[in-house]
Amino acid sequence: MAIKLIVGLGNPGKDYQSHRHNVGFWFCDALANLYSATFKKESKFSGDVTQVTISGLSVRLLKPNTFMNRSGRSIQALAKFYQLDAVEILVVHDELDLDFGTAKLKAEGGHGGHNGLRDTIKALSTKSFYRLRLGIGHPGDKSQVADYVLHAPNKSELTQIQNAMTDALQVIDDVVKGDTDKAMKNLHTKD
Template identity: 40%
Template structure:
């Protein structure tokens, strides 16, 4: 039996919930909804965790023995790796079985990209994961949010809500990113890249 750790990156609390930086949390929520798996807060883990089974057709499906932990760190984005490393150590999960879902400035809204490894590209959540897992060799589902308009600072942009015009696209992309995670888990990285990398 394989145990996967799928971590949505974001900041905890209602203040941040709709921000561009929190799309990882929204994808984790969508995956938990599909699996009918409620989030709980395991003692000492500094994260909300939902436990699901992976069937041949995806999360919550039949015939599966693999386990999937859906994770939303309760630390702030910059310390995400603390929660992820604790969970990985407790459940004996190798970094190769970790999937991080995160916002990506270098991709326009409506584009996804899956890969394994690489740098953090200035993303503080990825930087923290790499530091605490002692490797960058985990899978990433990169959710495009585009670049800030005009002279807007990156920090202000990622910590702002999507515009009214973008919200329908965001809902669609959250669903598509959840599809990409499920395909990555059931059929592997190459199959997921072939279908979703744009």
């Protein structure tokens, strides 16, 4: 099944843009940049939306303006409006359980404590959507997670995150075309 919507999870506003929690936004920005697309605010979807053509297929990019914990509202509004099935959606998010520089593609699954995913699962009433997980490392202690995700990565971490995004951008054509097995094989197999 082809992907028709790519959602980057993050928090809106200048205060949050450099935070680890916003790597989903960064990925959507990189994708929009790659295809010379510009986001515009769409109040009916509570988010910033643009459209790109990847491998001949029309794909919408969405950055919810609802803050991380309410991401599902924005995703559900757009999916409902364009009559998209959950399996046609790719959600891009930060992943504490992956090291910096790691990008993993996943078909469905739980939320793993990620509030943006938790709200998306609730809003779509299913776990059956694709995820692109971008590693941001773990602070080491559960009690430090909230503070950790709301801070900017250091220079070396940022470089590694950017490398992971580059790796993911190289397989996005296959992901969009629905050839997720090929995309996973290429993304998950490092030289």
